[in-house]
Structures are given as C-alpha cells and as structure tokens.
Amino acid sequence: MKILGVNEYNIDSCISIGIHVQSGKGDAWKDIIKIEDRELDGDTVDKIALIAPDATISIIRDYYVAEKYTVKLDDHVIGLARCSNPNCITNKGEPVSPEFTVVCRKPTQLRCRYCDRILVDISNNLL
Amino acid sequence: MDLYDKDVVSIRDFTKDQIEGILDLSEKMVPYALGDKTERTLDGKILGNLFFEPSTRTKLSFESAAYRLGCDVIDVSEMSMTSISKGETLADTIKMVDAYCDLIVLRHPYEGSARLAAKFSINPVINAGDGAGSHPTQTLLDLFTMREAKGTLDGLNIVLVGDLKYGRTVHSLAEALTMFGAKITLVAPESLQMPDDTVSLLEEKGCRPVKTAILEDVIDQADVLYITRIQRERFPDPAEYDKVAGTYRIDNAILREAKSDMIVMHPLPRVGEIAPEVDGTQHARYFKQAFNGVPVRMALLNAILGGELRWRTSTRSRRSRFLPSGTGPSSTTSNAARP
Numbered sequence A: 001m002k003i004l005g006v007n008e009y010n011i012d013s014c015i016s017i018g019i020h021v022q023s024g025k026g027d028a029w030k031d032i033i034k035i036e037d038r039e040l041d042g043d044t045v046d047k048i049a050l051i052a053p054d055a056t057i058s059i060i061r062d063y064y065v066a067e068k069y070t071v072k073l074d075d076h077v078i079g080l081a082r083c084s085n086p087n088c089i090t091n092k093g094e095p096v097s098p099e100f101t102v103v104c105r106k107p108t109q110l111r112c113r114y115c116d117r118i119l120v121d122i123s124n125n126l127l
Numbered sequence B: 001m002d003l004y005d006k007d008v009v010s011i012r013d014f015t016k017d018q019i020e021g022i023l024d025l026s027e028k029m030v031p032y033a034l035g036d037k038t039e040r041t042l043d044g045k046i047l048g049n050l051f052f053e054p055s056t057r058t059k060l061s062f063e064s065a066a067y068r069l070g071c072d073v074i075d076v077s078e079m080s081m082t083s084i085s086k087g088e089t090l091a092d093t094i095k096m097v098d099a100y101c102d103l104i105v106l107r108h109p110y111e112g113s114a115r116l117a118a119k120f121s122i123n124p125v126i127n128a129g130d131g132a133g134s135h136p137t138q139t140l141l142d143l144f145t146m147r148e149a150k151g152t153l154d155g156l157n158i159v160l161v162g163d164l165k166y167g168r169t170v171h172s173l174a175e176a177l178t179m180f181g182a183k184i185t186l187v188a189p190e191s192l193q194m195p196d197d198t199v200s201l202l203e204e205k206g207c208r209p210v211k212t213a214i215l216e217d218v219i220d221q222a223d224v225l226y227i228t229r230i231q232r233e234r235f236p237d238p239a240e241y242d243k244v245a246g247t248y249r250i251d252n253a254i255l256r257e258a259k260s261d262m263i264v265m266h267p268l269p270r271v272g273e274i275a276p277e278v279d280g281t282q283h284a285r286y287f288k289q290a291f292n293g294v295p296v297r298m299a300l301l302n303a304i305l306g307g308e309l310r311w312r313t314s315t316r317s318r319r320s321r322f323l324p325s326g327t328g329p330s331s332t333t334s335n336a337a338r339p
C-alpha cells in the first residue's frame, strides 16, 4: 500500500485484498491486491519487484486482462531504496541517488554500490 | 595492468592480474623508495591530499611516495574544514579540489565517500580510507609484504587475529587473499568474530575459513600471522571493550610454536598486541610492512598518473642520451645497421 501510495484519503476507487486465495492451476495459493482505476508506472513496478520478486501484475481494462506480466528486478537498483547504513555517504545529503547491486535473488539481497554493505530490511527503506 | 586514469576505491574493483601487476611494479619501486635510485616519472604532476580526518601515517606515506617520483603534493585538507563548517557537500568540495590537482587522495569518515568522490571528480581518486569502509592501499601493501616474504601469495596459510568484526581492513584483506587460494583462519573472541555476510563472501570465492578463539591451537600451521589492534573507539559499549582488550599478545613464548619462517604482521600502531622482544626476531615484519606503503603507493601513483608508457618514456629519455636525437625505442633494434 505504501509503494502504491494509496490511502483512504487519496483514492476514491475500491481496493480489495485477498490473502491465501486458490490459484487457478492445481493447488497453488496466492495473495492478491486488486485496485480499481489504477495503472502502475515503472518505478512502482520496480519497487514491487524489490519486496515481492514473484509478483504478477495484471492490468484489466473493460473486464478483460489487457496486460499480464511478472515483475522483474534489474541487476542494478537505482533510487528506489535508501541505504540502511546510517554512516553511508548516500545518507548524508549528497546529490546522489542510492545505488545497489543485486547479489542474491532468493531471498532478495542488495549491496550498496557506495558503502558495500548489504541492505537490511528492504521494505522499510523504500523511497 | 592498465591503471592509467583509474580510480582506486575498493580492492574489489581489481582483478587478480591487476593486483599482481601492481605488486610487480611495487617491487621495482623499492630501490627508488629507499632513495638508492632516483626517478622523476611524475615530474610536473600534482597530488592533492584531502583528509577529512587525521591519519598522519597514511598521509605521509602518500607524500613520500609522490616526492620520490618527482610529483608535487598540495595538502587541501583545510578545504575539508571550511566545507564542513559551511555545510558544503562532499560532491562540491571534490569538484573544487579537482581543479587544483591531477589526482585526489581522499580520507573521509563516511563509508562510500570515495566512490562518491570518484563519481564527481574528473581526475582519478585514491581511497585512503573511508570510515569503517575500505582502505585498498593498505590491502595492497599487506599483500606486497606477504609476497615479498614468502615469494608467492598462492595457497598461503594466513591466520588473522584480533578485531575481525569492526576492523574492515581485515575484511578486504581476507577477500583479496581468496583470489590467491589462501587458507584463512579467523582467531577472535566470539564477540569480535568476522560477520557472517563477510564470511559468506569468502565462501562464495571458494574459501573455507576456520573460526576459533584460541590462537595456540592454530599458530603452528601459519605462514603469516596478521594481528590487529582492538580499537576502543569502535565499541558501542565500553564494558564490552574491557572484556576483550588484551586477549591476544604475541611474545617469544607463543612464537616457539610457530614455523621458523612464519611472519608477524600488524598495521600499526600497536598497543601491547606484540611484545617489543619480538621486534628483533626473524618473525617481525610490521616495520617493513609500514615502509612498504611507500613503494606500493609509488607504483599506484605511477600507473595511474603516467601509466607504464610513461615509465618506459623515462627509460627512453635516459637511453636517448646515447642515441641520436629523435631515435625512439622502436628504432633501437635497427641501430646496429646504422652507418
């Protein structure tokens, strides 16, 4: 919700959340967030990829699935999250965007391009 | 090894071949570092020392290295004071300093500052320590000292002792050593052992470090014993420091268990980690290690500011005294055929 930037004050449409919903195929389960009247921009999709690397996004227009894709995390993550190291130069008011290299995809692990530290607690450091 | 115009930010940016190349060049620099031979390959160049925190030894070592090659040095550290008091960003300070010199040597309290400086500087930047971050020239001089003593870096048995948690110079040293297939033993009290994410980095590179708290158990297998100071200022809790301070002390008694050609290294200054009686033994290498900072930094400065081409140019200019003017090295082979 934080990534999507929605809360009860700034959105008029309906949001539904489904947790542990049976997936069409076999006995797989999934969680769903459905938001009406909203298409996602690139940064938002990238942030979703950071915390939910297996997420699928479906854009539904006029009752039909117009687009469906799985999110993909690039090898380099720029400007989406801040470094969790308080002594990192990127947290000191310098004119740079935090940059990370993906060192592991399962679970997602990012290493800061500046201070070389592993980013801990990704979801709480999203920008 | 082409390091011309390259930044030196982290030892991780170097390949094994590049490291070997720097060490080879460092070896050639030793007689010049000693003052036995003189060379001015960097005549007319200016090095800018930008130190945001004091580190007299590192600064002097860079100055000495520069002067030995005829490179001028300006100390722009004062700019750090004014930039901090005026709230200027490091990025802006770097752009200013960049205008005054051909290469910036940066020491800064925040991690990652060297990477940032390299991004904003047109001229190359050498990281002389960024906070608890990396200090690549220290790693290079440590490797040089080991290779000098042992003849090779391949497959050495290295025992790292002391503060392996907060002392990040040992982290980059350990990482570099894995490139050479070193066997690494980590000796520290549990509270100061190497962090798991650093250990897993070593493991990714095929190294299986052994952890122990007892030096006596492993000293007999060591080729190199590298001991570090346990620094009070690194401890969030002073009580924790008091518990571990003085845990390890190298003296002649413990060295009786060691191989006769095992070397003891320490980044200095030492505070009781090595007894003075060790200084006179064949094991002591820490003062040599400190000196080695000069030839290694000379090699880096030379490669970055002039490249090997420059080095050859100077050889040519010396040789040209014996050749007709305008004769370059390419024509020396045909020299004999000349009338």
Ligand SMILES: [Zn+2]
Pocket: A083, A084, A085, A088, A089, A090, A112, A113, A114, A115, A116, A117, B112
């Ligand atoms: Zn960082």
